Amino acid sequence: MIALAIYFVAIVEGGMMQNTKTYLQLDVGFSGEQAAWFFTLLMLTSLVGRYLFGWFYDLLSVKGVSVCFIIIGMGALMALPVTGLFTAFIFCIVRGFGHGGVLVEIPVLAKHVFGERSMSRVISIYTGAYSLGMATGGWSFGYSYDYFGSYRVIFLVSIVLCLISASIVYRARPVFWQRYNHETEP
Numbered sequence: 001m002i003a004l005a006i007y008f009v010a011i012v013e014g015g016m017m018q019n020t021k022t023y024l025q026l027d028v029g030f031s032g033e034q035a036a037w038f039f040t041l042l043m044l045t046s047l048v049g050r051y052l053f054g055w056f057y058d059l060l061s062v063k064g065v066s067v068c069f070i071i072i073g074m075g076a077l078m079a080l081p082v083t084g085l086f087t088a089f090i091f092c093i094v095r096g097f098g099h100g101g102v103l104v105e106i107p108v109l110a111k112h113v114f115g116e117r118s119m120s121r122v123i124s125i126y127t128g129a130y131s132l133g134m135a136t137g138g139w140s141f142g143y144s145y146d147y148f149g150s151y152r153v154i155f156l157v158s159i160v161l162c163l164i165s166a167s168i169v170y171r172a173r174p175v176f177w178q179r180y181n182h183e184t185e186p
Helices: 002-028 032-060 062-079 085-102 105-114 116-148 152-170 175-184
Strands: none
Touching: 002 032, 002 062, 002 085, 002 105, 002 116, 002 152, 032 062, 032 085, 032 105, 062 085, 062 105, 062 152, 105 116, 105 175, 116 152
């Protein structure tokens, strides 16, 4: 089930990452240069997201990953009202922050749920699910744009996929993380 959650989130990640600049140009009307600057802001924000989510995952484990998945869905939601510079700025900050968190969730889920001994096998399964999702995302976002003439429908689908993923991961039991935290308490 966790691999399925990762697959769903990766669909959103792949589609959003491959189509953000195009979305800002075609749906919103920014120039190519403006869209590139916003994408740069998104990527810089993702650097901050990586560090903060690393700390957050150590603090909350799978519950933190669930929050990250909700933030990724919020990034898709924040894309809907983008009409100008301010709303594009807010979209890129939220989207970038979520992207930073999703880049480090696979090893956290593998270690906290299945332990260190199983990490190599579990990470390979999760990475495969993530790769399939990234490939599916790029294709599905492009197809949705061609079919509907806008990214709005696929953004709504993305929100649903992220909520499903968040609920799956929220129910995962971080047995090894709990055991480690219990053993290190004074």
